[in-house]
Amino acid sequence: MEKRAVGGPVSRRLLTAYFGAALACWLAAAATAIPAAADLARGDPLASAPVLATHLLTLGVLPFAVSGASFHLLPVMLRNDLPSQRALWLALPLLAGGLLVASGLGRDAKPVVWTGAAALTAGLAIVLFEVLALVVRAPKGRTTIASRLGVAFACGHVVAALCLGALIFAHDSPFAGVSYERWLLIHLHVALLGWIALLILTVGRNLGPMLALAPAAPKRSFPLEEVLLVAGLWVLLAGIGLASRPVTVAGGLVVVVALGRFATLMLRIAGTRRAPLEAPLAHLLVGGLFLVQAAVVGLVLAARGGGTRWVIGYVVLLLVGWAVGVVVGHVGKLLSLSLWVWWPPGPRPKQAALYPRRVGLAEALCFAGGVELLAVGIVAGSATAARAGAAVLLASALLTAVGAWSTWRRRSR
Secondary structure: OOOOOOOOOOOHHHHHHHHHHHHHHHHHHHHHHHHHHHHHHOOOOOOHHHHHHHHHHHHHHHHHHHHHHHHHHHHHHOOOOOOOHHHHHHHHHHHOHHHHHHHHHHHOOHHHHHHHHHHHHHHHHHHHHHHHHHHHHOOOOOOOOOOHHHHHHHHHHHHHHHHHHHHHHHHOOOEOOEOHHHHHHHHHHHHHHHHHHHHHHHHHHHHHHHHHOOOOOOOOOOOHHHHHHHHHHHHHHHHHHHOOHHHHHHHHHHHHHHHHHHHHHHHHHHHHOOOOOOHHHHHHHHHHHHHHHHHHHHHHHHHHOOOHHHHHHHHHHHHHHHHHHHHHHOHHHHHHHHHHHOOOOOOOOOHHHHOOHHHHHHHHHHHHHHHHHHHHHHHHOOHHHHHHHHHHHHHHHHHHHHHHHHHHOOOOO
């Protein structure tokens, strides 16, 4: 039985279970991306293979990986304990309902989708309760490493994204005066900016310096970047829903400013770090490059419009290059930290001995090349290039799994 102090990370077994599920989904999504690449290069994102691959990422990789990382990091950052690890074990199989949703959407099997959605909703309810309990019980009058407001906003956007997904699936056509395609874009941005990007920004501003052994982020009395991101996001969503290019561009620019401030901090960390470069920081830097590309493409699309393949390329850069890359890029490192924290009393190895740094860097390199080639192939309409990019992404996913297994096998018995 693994016991811990108040404000400590969850047990290594629980973290490993969540990360193992996330990596299995990542391998499945990367493999599915190869046949999906030809559909995407033809400008058909609603074909069965792209729909399956997309939802393996959004309903498989991200919920499992983000939940596991949150259980490991947020108790420490918010200085209090999760209410119940038993509840989190219960949430694990319920979150797997997202895989039913992914498979059902690809086959238009409504009973499967609604069954999976019910299980997923129950699992997310448990996870959100546990995380929000950390926010509510965070000690008042003391500095916390993560913004309470940022974490609370991220949880709220999870609920919004889930509700939007259910509404879009139920209608499967334009409603409330907004086209089906625009509802999909709203749903996408709520999930990727309101949930993933906001949580990365909230946690990463202090996690990044800690992992890289760089000077800490400047202290602040107000979570300006988080508020800017949320405000810009909702202006952006209003612009998409109203089909107003000026409003969409204005919201997008505010989002760019918020994320740009975070990117500046990451560049400072890269320049002042005392630790060797590792996959987490590499993915933050590479993800920042993809975010810049996505911002340029997105603002041009918002201002002038563009073809379907450009929109798909934008989604690939934002979803895969930024959101999935940054999240998955931290899995191996956080797993090694968990093993080190839970090492039994007595001599313990150096933390660096538990983490295969070179495998992580090779994975990050493959990931960067794969995403870029996939996005360029889609925009250019080249199925061959897009498939090649997806194949390199699969190699990256395999390296991630190899690195995680290498860490796990070094654990104490």
